[in-house]
Amino acid sequence: xxxxxxALFANLLVHAPAEERAGLRSKLxxxxxxxxxxxxxxxxxxxSLGLPTAMSDAARALYFSGxxxxxxxxxxxxxxxxxxxxxxxxxxxxxxxxxxxxxxxAAEPLVQTLDQVVVLYQQEGEAKVRDLLxxxxxxxxxxxxxxxxxxxxxxxxxVTQVKRVISKxxxxxxxxxxxxxxxxxxxxxxxxxxxxxNTALEAAExxxxxxxxxxxxxxxxxxxxxxxxxxxxxxxxxxITGYTAAEAVGQTPHLLxxxxxxxxxxxxxxxxxxxxxxxxxxxxNRHKNGEVFPEWLTITAVKNKDExxxxxxxxxxxxxERKAAESQxxxxxxxxxxxxxxxxxxLMDRLELAMMNGARSExxxxxxxxxxxxxxxxxDTHGHTVGDNLLRQVAFVLRECVRSxxxxxxxxxxxxx
Numbered sequence: 001x002x003x004x005x006x007a008l009f010a011n012l013l014v015h016a017p018a019e020e021r022a023g024l025r026s027k028l029x030x031x032x033x034x035x036x037x038x039x040x041x042x043x044x045x046x047x048s049l050g051l052p053t054a055m056s057d058a059a060r061a062l063y064f065s066g067x068x069x070x071x072x073x074x075x076x077x078x079x080x081x082x083x084x085x086x087x088x089x090x091x092x093x094x095x096x097x098x099x100x101x102x103x104x105x106a107a108e109p110l111v112q113t114l115d116q117v118v119v120l121y122q123q124e125g126e127a128k129v130r131d132l133l134x135x136x137x138x139x140x141x142x143x144x145x146x147x148x149x150x151x152x153x154x155x156x157x158x159v160t161q162v163k164r165v166i167s168k169x170x171x172x173x174x175x176x177x178x179x180x181x182x183x184x185x186x187x188x189x190x191x192x193x194x195x196x197x198n199t200a201l202e203a204a205e206x207x208x209x210x211x212x213x214x215x216x217x218x219x220x221x222x223x224x225x226x227x228x229x230x231x232x233x234x235x236x237x238x239x240i241t242g243y244t245a246a247e248a249v250g251q252t253p254h255l256l257x258x259x260x261x262x263x264x265x266x267x268x269x270x271x272x273x274x275x276x277x278x279x280x281x282x283x284x285n286r287h288k289n290g291e292v293f294p295e296w297l298t299i300t301a302v303k304n305k306d307e308x309x310x311x312x313x314x315x316x317x318x319x320x321e322r323k324a325a326e327s328q329x330x331x332x333x334x335x336x337x338x339x340x341x342x343x344x345x346x347l348m349d350r351l352e353l354a355m356m357n358g359a360r361s362e363x364x365x366x367x368x369x370x371x372x373x374x375x376x377x378x379x380d381t382h383g384h385t386v387g388d389n390l391l392r393q394v395a396f397v398l399r400e401c402v403r404s405x406x407x408x409x410x411x412x413x414x415x416x417x
């Protein structure tokens with residue numbers, strides 16, 4: 001319906017970025033103009049729309065009588081739309097009173113009244129068809145009566161004429177039946193069209209609500225045009241990067257570049273997007289305060305019906321905590337937590353590597369085992385805290401005594417290599 005079409009464009013106008021509002025204002029103006037013209041045509045008649053100048057008493061009552069006549073509802077609705085069109089961009093918010101009136105009116109009262117009008121016009125059309133059938137039957141009976149009287153008076157001279165009249169009546173009946181079928185088809189077609197438009201608008205409203213909810217998810221989201229200019233960002237984007245929507249819109253995602261990735265990285269990324277339509281992976285970006293952080297990024301290309309990219313949608317999450325946890329797990333696997341020296345596992349890996357290098361280069365490596373005398377006595381006498389501090393000091397001294405590329409490891413207890 002035109003009322004729901006104007007409501008849809010009104011909501012799109014309020015929630016659209018500033019650069020898209022001019023086009024939406026034009027579409028909303030066209031929709032409300034057509035709604036107003038159709039309404040005036042139904043009241044006063046409009047030959048270009050095929051609307052008669054006369055209205056039935058029932059139709060006039062729906063339009064002009066009762067607590068909320070349709071004429072008043074549409075006038076208030078059109079006035080609200082035109083006020084919204086005249087409002088400056090700064091006042092176009094989701095809680096604008098005219099937008100609330102438009103959405104509430106289009107959702108229930110106006111649609112219900114318009115449905116009553118459609119049903120009324122359908123019933124009146126069917127009544128006209130029945131009147132035509134009654135007129136046809138009356139005409140037929142009168143004609144037969146007249147012919148019977150003529151036949152009774154002078155039968156033979158008028159046999160040919162009677163046959164001719166019957167043929168004409170049959171043709172007229174056929175034309176009336178065809179006209180009846182055409183009227184019924186038109187009524188059914190218009191009813192189906194109204195139902196389909198209503199269903200499509202309801203589906204569009206559901207899609208808009210789902211899209212709005214998804215866009216404000218916990219993941220940071222960026223929407224760019226085909227030239228990678230940022231059109232929209234969500235609240236999570238600001239929370240993760242520190243940049244507000246006003247600072248980001250109009251820029252490119254290079255605003256977040258950390259400098260850790262070269263041109264080849266981005267070339268590979270967009271090559272995958274061109275080929276598969278999407279790319280996902282780990283990337284380093286820079287916060288507004290200058291801090292570099294890792295994130296998991298997914299980029300998807302949006303294409304039109306001709307398979308031409310019109311937009312890019314990027315969704316990302318900060319994985320700094322996950323990276324820190326992975327680093328901690330890796331450190332615990334290969335390093336002694338007390339002295340931060342390589343543990344037995346890492347020592348064995350390095351020994352194996354040294355032996356392989358020695359076999360290739362015919363060089364030998366030195367290996368020194370050290371354990372601390374009377375360490376148990378120190379632990380028993382002064383406590384484990386003193387013993388732990390002693391082990392840390394021994395580790396520090398041993399590291400200072402060797403080259404940077406040499407390995408000092410703790411096997412466990414007071415044993416070092």
